[in-house]
Amino acid sequence: DSGVTQTPKHLITATGQRVTLRCSPRSGDLSVYWYQQSLDQGLQFLIQYYNGEERAKGNILERFSAQQFPDLHSELNLSSLELGDSALYFCASSEGVFGNTIYFGEGSWLTVV
Amino acid sequence: GESVGLHLPTLSVQEGDNSIINCAYSNSASDYFIWYKQESGKGPQFIIDIRSNMDKRQGQRVTVLLNKTVKHLSLQIAATQPGDSAVYFCAENRDAGGTSYGKLTFGQGTILTVHP
Numbered sequence: 276d277s278g279v280t281q282t283p284k285h286l287i288t289a290t291g292q293r294v295t296l297r298c299s300p301r302s303g304d305l306s307v308y309w310y311q312q313s314l315d316q317g318l319q320f321l322i323q324y325y326n327g328e329e330r331a332k333g334n335i336l337e338r339f340s341a342q343q344f345p346d347l348h349s350e351l352n353l354s355s356l357e358l359g360d361s362a363l364y365f366c367a368s369s370e371g372v373f374g375n376t377i378y379f380g381e382g383s384w385l386t387v388v
Numbered sequence: 389g390e391s392v393g394l395h396l397p398t399l400s401v402q403e404g405d406n407s408i409i410n411c412a413y414s415n416s417a418s419d420y421f422i423w424y425k426q427e428s429g430k431g432p433q434f435i436i437d438i439r440s441n442m443d444k445r446q447g448q449r450v451t452v453l454l455n456k457t458v459k460h461l462s463l464q465i466a467a468t469q470p471g472d473s474a475v476y477f478c479a480e481n482r483d484a485g486g487t488s489y490g491k492l493t494f495g496q497g498t499i500l501t502v503h504p
Contacts, residue, residue, distance in 0.1 A: 320492060323490055331491050367431075379432045382430075
């Protein structure tokens with residue numbers, strides 16, 4: 276158990292809908308990262324927050340957004356969902372802002388039908 | 389780099405053998421490297437890491453070797469066990485002087501199968 280908690284574990288939704296994935300980082304970790312894992316693209320970095328502020332952006336679509344709250348939990352919002360958004364979405368956390376020893380949660384499996 | 393999930397390299401070994409998983413990285417500015425293990429249905433699990441000022445680091449049953457000249461990373465697993473069967477990913481990260489702020493770039497992964 277990495278200490279990173281993600282909910283929900285599985286989610287099935289229809290195209291055009293919006294979903295929110297939730298993440299609680301490890302105790303004491305200030306950085307939260309979101310990654311997407313799909314068969315064709317592998318593990319891709321989406322975005323990082325540190326202590327409530329966005330710190331780095333990767334291949335995140337404009338239809339997706341994230342935020343980190345004062346209690347350090349984070350949410351990833353996916354809107355106008357398309358079939359191609361079906362993937363495993365991982366949250367990860369680390370103590371500092373520059374990564375190092377990043378621990379991953381178990382993921383949220385999103386299926387868009 | 390990009391990963392192509394349908395064409396992952398595979399490595400099959402017998403229980404008790406030593407395993408070597410290789411990874412080539414492309415960014416010469418990367419100075420921190422990590423190996424992750426991912427079992428089916430689970431998130432990537434941290435195994436071992438190494439900074440670019442080192443060429444070897446050992447953990448429990450695992451050793452990571454870094455060759456910066458040819459931008460190559462390897463993970464050696466001693467006395468491989470069936471429980472080691474998983475997909476293994478190398479990942480690279482820039483340091484505080486970079487701009488990626490902890491963004492990891494993952495390799496495509498290698499499927500390790502350990503036969504009893």
